[in-house]
Structures are given as structure tokens and as C-alpha cells.
Amino acid sequence: MGNPTRGGGVEQSSYTTVFGSLDSFDKGGVELVNDDARHYAFSNVFEVASMSKPWEKVAVAKNFEYVLEAVRAEGTSPWRTAAHDEFAVCMDGQVSVELVKLESSPLPADAEGSVALDGDPVGAKMGRVTLSRGHQVLLPAGAAYRFVAAAPSVLMMQTIAGPDTQYRWAEICQTV
Amino acid sequence: MTVTDTQVNQSETPNAEGYFSFTLGEFQFRRDEYFVYITWPTGHHVMSVDAFLRALQRDVAWDFFYGIVNFDGVFGTVNHYGTVDIFAGRYNDSYRKAELDYSENHETPAIRETFKSILADWTNETFDPFASPHETGAAWGIKNGDNNSAVTRRRVAAQRMVGVPGDEQIRSDESGFRINRHFLDVDQSEPVVEAEPGFEGEVVAFNLFAYLSRSDVTWNPSVVSACKDSLFCPTTEEYILPIIHGNDRVEWFVQLSDQIHWDVEDRDTGAIRSRVLMKAGDVCAMPADIRHQGYSPKRSMLLVWENNSSKVPELIASGQAPTYPVEF
Numbered sequence: 001m002g003n004p005t006r007g008g009g010v011e012q013s014s015y016t017t018v019f020g021s022l023d024s025f026d027k028g029g030v031e032l033v034n035d036d037a038r039h040y041a042f043s044n045v046f047e048v049a050s051m052s053k054p055w056e057k058v059a060v061a062k063n064f065e066y067v068l069e070a071v072r073a074e075g076t077s078p079w080r081t082a083a084h085d086e087f088a089v090c091m092d093g094q095v096s097v098e099l100v101k102l103e104s105s106p107l108p109a110d111a112e113g114s115v116a117l118d119g120d121p122v123g124a125k126m127g128r129v130t131l132s133r134g135h136q137v138l139l140p141a142g143a144a145y146r147f148v149a150a151a152p153s154v155l156m157m158q159t160i161a162g163p164d165t166q167y168r169w170a171e172i173c174q175t176v
Numbered sequence: 177m178t179v180t181d182t183q184v185n186q187s188e189t190p191n192a193e194g195y196f197s198f199t200l201g202e203f204q205f206r207r208d209e210y211f212v213y214i215t216w217p218t219g220h221h222v223m224s225v226d227a228f229l230r231a232l233q234r235d236v237a238w239d240f241f242y243g244i245v246n247f248d249g250v251f252g253t254v255n256h257y258g259t260v261d262i263f264a265g266r267y268n269d270s271y272r273k274a275e276l277d278y279s280e281n282h283e284t285p286a287i288r289e290t291f292k293s294i295l296a297d298w299t300n301e302t303f304d305p306f307a308s309p310h311e312t313g314a315a316w317g318i319k320n321g322d323n324n325s326a327v328t329r330r331r332v333a334a335q336r337m338v339g340v341p342g343d344e345q346i347r348s349d350e351s352g353f354r355i356n357r358h359f360l361d362v363d364q365s366e367p368v369v370e371a372e373p374g375f376e377g378e379v380v381a382f383n384l385f386a387y388l389s390r391s392d393v394t395w396n397p398s399v400v401s402a403c404k405d406s407l408f409c410p411t412t413e414e415y416i417l418p419i420i421h422g423n424d425r426v427e428w429f430v431q432l433s434d435q436i437h438w439d440v441e442d443r444d445t446g447a448i449r450s451r452v453l454m455k456a457g458d459v460c461a462m463p464a465d466i467r468h469q470g471y472s473p474k475r476s477m478l479l480v481w482e483n484n485s486s487k488v489p490e491l492i493a494s495g496q497a498p499t500y501p502v503e504f
């Protein structure tokens with residue numbers, strides 16, 4: 001039994017919000033009338049992560065130099081850094097993030113995209129963040145970061161294409 | 177013709193229903209209980225006042241947004257980022273073929289002030305154009321107060337990320353943002369942040385889904401994080417996108433929760449190109465030569481991802497960059 005709201009209609013008494021996960025996702029798609037499916041590059045971050053190796057950075061969206069990457073988080077990632085801010089959204093599971101202020105960055109100030117570091121970073125510990133589903137973290141410019149996930153989880157990265165960005169459009173996108 | 181007059185031209189007295197009429201260049205606008213009437217030198221048009229105010233609210237709040245804001249298949253605006261075209265029939269095949277389409281270019285402040293004045297005068301106290309139909313009363317009827325606090329809501333625009341000291345802050349009951357009735361089941365826990373002394377300003381995280389669950393508006397993309405010109409503009413959606421958005425660049429959608437149906441049409445003619453169904457986790461590009469309108473059966477969370485670079489529209493319009501995002 002719902003309550004009439006201001007507009008006068010009767011609503012359900014409760015609603016269930018549907019999120020996706022590695023274990024449970026349901027894809028929509030493009031229903032073509034007069035177009036090419038590849039123009040939409042339609043994919044699903046959970047499906048991409050389910051087909052990826054841990055820590056692979058697979059582009060699911062690209063707009064000129066900028067990308068969104070789906071990352072399967074599992075175990076401990078290599079250390080990485082970028083000369084600009086990046087962001088990660090935990091889409092499923094739980095992921096912790098360790099941050100270190102690099103004494104000297106291997107990158108010029110105008111470098112775009114992140115790179116892996118050789119070995120452990122040298123610099124002051126900045127702190128640690130533990131993300132659950134729906135949480136977004138700042139990966140600040142000039143910091144080194146690594147992720148730790150005890151169980152398979154999914155991250156979505158907001159960044160710029162770099163040397164380790166993987167492009168698998170034909171495998172991950174609807175083509176017809 | 178670029179019109180530079182920033183004076184708002186409104187009638188001296190209200191009409192029988194209590195509303196002022198407005199003119200902008202050769203366009204004239206008036207409303208009565210149910211409808212908005214728009215006239216221009218080669219034609220005229222009628223819209224439901226409910227649909228018109230919902231569209232006008234977005235056009236004003238977004239400062240004319242990216243590309244084209246079609247109020248419907250006839251009337252709308254094109255943003256040139258400094259000036260704005262106001263048009264009738266320009267993206268309508270029949271009007272074009274009959275040569276009845278009409279367009280004027282105005283300095284942004286002139287159209288902004290006129291549209292704000294129309295929105296303020298024509299929105300009654302019973303109606304919130306940003307709310308879903310279930311959350312607000314009707315737009316209809318004779319003049320009945322105003323709802324200026326609703327129509328002048330401040331648009332959120334994080335410079336770095338929500339939650340960073342000095343930037344946009346997270347939402348709470350205390351700050352006046354209660355959890356929306358459709359998102360009562362969304363986890364509200366904040367991330368565990370352990371910053372070393374001196375790094376509190378850089379070790380920052382927030383619960384994006386909880387933040388969105390407390391949005392008090394629909395169909396209003398607002399920046400939560402910025403990687404140079406890459407902007408995360410998530411929004412909560414319910415019922416129908418009140419405009420048909422025509423792109424001047426590729427735009428990407430990531431469905432964060434629930435689902436949205438999209439009609440995708442040719443930007444210039446309105447001919448249908450596809451229908452897209454997006455479910456949680458789905459990622460889809462909207463090409464630069466389309467227009468789209470979304471339908472969300474339950475309030476849902478949509479991440480709109482924009483490239484804010486001012487170089488992009490020209491690269492696409494001149495054909496130097498393709499209208500779709502990737503080649504494969």
C-alpha cells in the first residue's frame with residue numbers, strides 16, 4: 001500500500017535499487033534502426049572485468065586523450081603514478097588504496113596517463129583509503145598508489161590514456 | 177545577426193491568467209493555464225507548460241549546456257559558448273524543406289536573463305521543474321506565487337573532487353539533502369580514510385552512490401570530479417529527460433544503477449537511428465551527430481562523462497575528428 005505523493009499518483013511502498021557486480025550483471029544493448037552498433041562502443045564494466053586479468057587497464061570509454069578504464073582488482077597491484085589527478089570508483093567489492101608522496105616523479109609535469117613504478121616508491125606515506133561499492137577516491141597528481149583487494153573487485157578509473165591502457169573494443173563491444 | 181541587448185523585454189502588465197509575456201529578438205513567448213505559445217516571423221508553436229518549464233529549467237541551469245537543447249521537435253537553443261542560437265524548426269526536416277525554419281543568435285547574457293525571467297514568472301509555488309512528477313504539484317493554472325528557491329538552485333561543480341577541502345562537500349540530512357524515496361536502500365557508509373598528518377587535503381574519498389542517493393533533482397548532470405577536461409557529471413534520472421539533447425561532441429554514459437531507455441535520433445533531421453537500453457554497469461557512447469532522450473522507469477544513477485575541451489566541437493564540425501569515439 002503506497003502513499004499518494006504530491007503529484008497525486010500512488011507509488012510503491014519501497015523500491016529496490018539495482019547495482020551490478022562481477023557475479024551478477026545484466027546487459028542492455030543497442031537496438032539498431034539505421035546505424036552501426038560500433039558507433040556506440042557498447043560494453044559493460046563488470047563483463048569486461050570478468051574477462052580481464054588482475055590489474056589490466058581496459059578502456060571502456062575514450063574521448064580524445066581521456067579514457068575510462070575497467071579494472072579487475074584482485075590481490076596487490078603494482079605501484080603506479082601520474083602527473084595529473086586520477087580517480088577510481090569502486091564498482092564492486094572492496095579495495096584499499098595506499099598513497100605515497102613521491103620524492104621525485106619519473107614523469108615530466110605535462111605527462112599524460114599513468115605509468116608503473118620500478119619497485120617500491122620513495123617518499124612520505126600519505127595514508128590509506130578503504131573503498132566499498134560506490135566509493136570514489138582521488139589519486140592525486142605526483143603520488144604513487146597501489147591497490148589491494150582480498151577478493152575479486154571492480155574499479156573504474158577516470159584518467160588519460162597511457163602506455164598500459166588496453167584497447168579491446170572488438171572483444172568487449174557490441175558489433176552488430 | 178547577433179543581438180547584444182541584455183534588457184529583458186516583458187509586457188507592461190500581466191495577462192488575464194496573471195503571467196507576463198516576453199520577447200527576445202523576433203521571438204515572442206506567452207503562457208496561459210495549460211500552454212506556452214511561441215511565435216517568430218515565419219511561424220508559431222504551442223507546448224505544454226509543464227514540458228516547457230522542465231526544459232527551460234535545464235537550459236537555464238546548464239547555461240545552455242553542450243550543443244543543442246531541443247525543447248521538443250521544433251523549438252530550442254544551440255550553444256556557441258559566448259553566444260547562443262535560439263531556433264524554431266531548424267532541426268526539423270519538414271520545417272527545413274518548407275523553408276519555415278528560423279534562428280537568431282544572441283549574446284549569452286541576453287538569452288540567459290530572458291530565460292531566467294520567464295522561468296521565474298511562469299513557475300508557480302506548486303511546481304518544481306527539477307522534480308519528478310511524483311515529487312511535485314502541477315505547473316498548470318493561473319499565476320499562483322513563485323518557487324524561486326527551486327528554480328535558482330546552485331549548480332554543483334567540483335573543481336577537483338567532491339569532499340576535497342575547499343571544494344564541493346558531501347550531502348547529508350544536516351545540509352538539507354535527505355535520501356531520495358527511491359534510494360532508501362543505498363548504503364550510506366563513507367570510505368575509511370586514514371590520512372597521515374599534513375596529507376588530509378589529498379587523501380580524500382567519498383561515497384558517490386550515497387551522494388547521488390541524496391540528489392534532490394532529476395536530469396541535472398553536475399561535476400563531481402575533474403581530470404583536466406575530463407568531467408564526471410553524474411545525475412539521478414526519473415521519468416523523461418525534459419529535453420532532446422543534440423550533441424556537438426561525443427558524450428559517454430555509464431549506467432551506475434537501475435536502467436534507462438534511450439531514443440537516439442539523427443541530430444539534424446530527427447530520423448530515428450537506434451534505441452538503447454542501459455542497465456547497471458553498461459557503458460555507451462552517444463555519437464556527436466545524434467540527439468537523444470532518455471526514459472527512466474525508476475530513479476536511477478547515470479554517470480554522464482564529458483570532454484569539456486573547447487577545441488572538440490570545432491574539430492568535429494570541421495570533419496577533422498569523427499562523430500563516433502573509436503575505430504575498430
Ligand SMILES: [Fe+2]
Pocket residue numbers: 421427468
Ligand atoms: Fe546528452
